């Protein structure tokens with residue numbers, strides 16, 4: 135493909151964002167991304183998409199695809215370029231048939247329409263292969279948005295079956311892994327498990343999104359729709375926010391529950407801050423990220439002690455890390471992913487152990503997901519607290535860092551808590 139890609143910008147009158155959500159089911163490709171700081175990006179339709187092959191370096195593949203698109207871009211009265219949106223996969227080494235379909239090895243696309251909302255300013259970016267049609271296409275989108283109706287129908291849905299897959303086997307694998315950690319140079323392995331849900335009806339996207347907004351106020355909210363597949367995440371974890379000369383990331387690891395009272399919550403947080411196992415688990419992540427950023431040529435800055443990151447269901451140890459200087463974005467993403475927050479340490483050995491133990495493909499779970507602009511800025515979150523929905527079946531994923539003194543039953547309980555953000559939006563309110 136080497137046709138020119140034209141793009142144009144227009145200011146939109148603020149609209150009820152439920153209308154933007156209601157547009158998503160009308161397109162085969164849609165991506166919605168909301169940050170804890172309040173940026174929202176809605177995107178619809180695709181001019182070009184990439185599904186990296188298995189065993190191919192997905193970062194190189196996406197980088198080449200994006201460079202090629204860049205060479206075709208031609209602005210028409212536009213200051214803001216379009217972005218590519220989507221997600222990488224946890225690993226390109228995992229193969230086999232899975233629920234992930236076209237998303238298995240990662241999936242990015244160049245949207246036809248992007249609406250960016252920041253400080254109540256609505257900017258529409260329309261892209262097209264056709265210079266003479268682009269104005270008409272933009273007008274068509276604006277009128278589609280003005281006529282779309284928001285369904286207030288609370289389609290009753292119910293979970294008809296809920297299966298936590300292989301819990302005993304998973305707990306045994308945790309015990310085996312701690313033994314391996316004690317006996318070898320393996321330091322940490324993040325093991326995940328999944329929960330399968332059967333719903334009475336296909337879920338209504340608008341309703342899921344509203345519940346996500348209501349129940350998970352300080353996290354990212356992410357939706358990737360590709361045909362019949364819906365990937366949803368309420369992750370608290372930033373993978374990267376970046377520009378040409380800066381790269382902000384975070385080390386998030388170590389988990390405890392939220393307290394029932396303010397006092398209990400504070401006590402649990404203090405115990406987590408003082409806990410040796412969790413502190414060392416998180417320190418691995420800080421050290422690894424720090425060293426990848428330095429190797430990429432950045433000067434790093436971070437506080438010496440972690441603070442608490444509190445979400446609705448859990449609290450974590452958290453250290454923001456910033457790098458400044460110039461660097462190559464895709465090779466840095468490649469060298470960081472997966473951090474020991476999602477993979478383990480040393481990385482290769484941890485990934486082998488994950489492959490040996492987990493009987494499913496992680497797909498986008500635990501991988502960087504977000505938007506990358508052609509102006510060099512962008513933001514990616516780590517796709518945890520997430521699930522993939524296909525028709526009436528949903529698979530939810532949750533993992534936990536296993537270190538030398540991890541207890542299987544504690545890790546089962548921790549992963550159970552981590553299913554809740556998505557589980558709770560699939561449930562009826564009265565369940």
Ligand SMILES: C=C(O[C@@H]1C=C(C(=O)O)C=C[C@H]1O)C(=O)O
Nearest residue numbers: 387388389475518532533534535
């Ligand atoms: C793997 C997950 O979470 C990661 C693992 C954590 C831990 O082991 O304490 C904490 C935050 C995340 O970095 C998940 O939520 O599925």
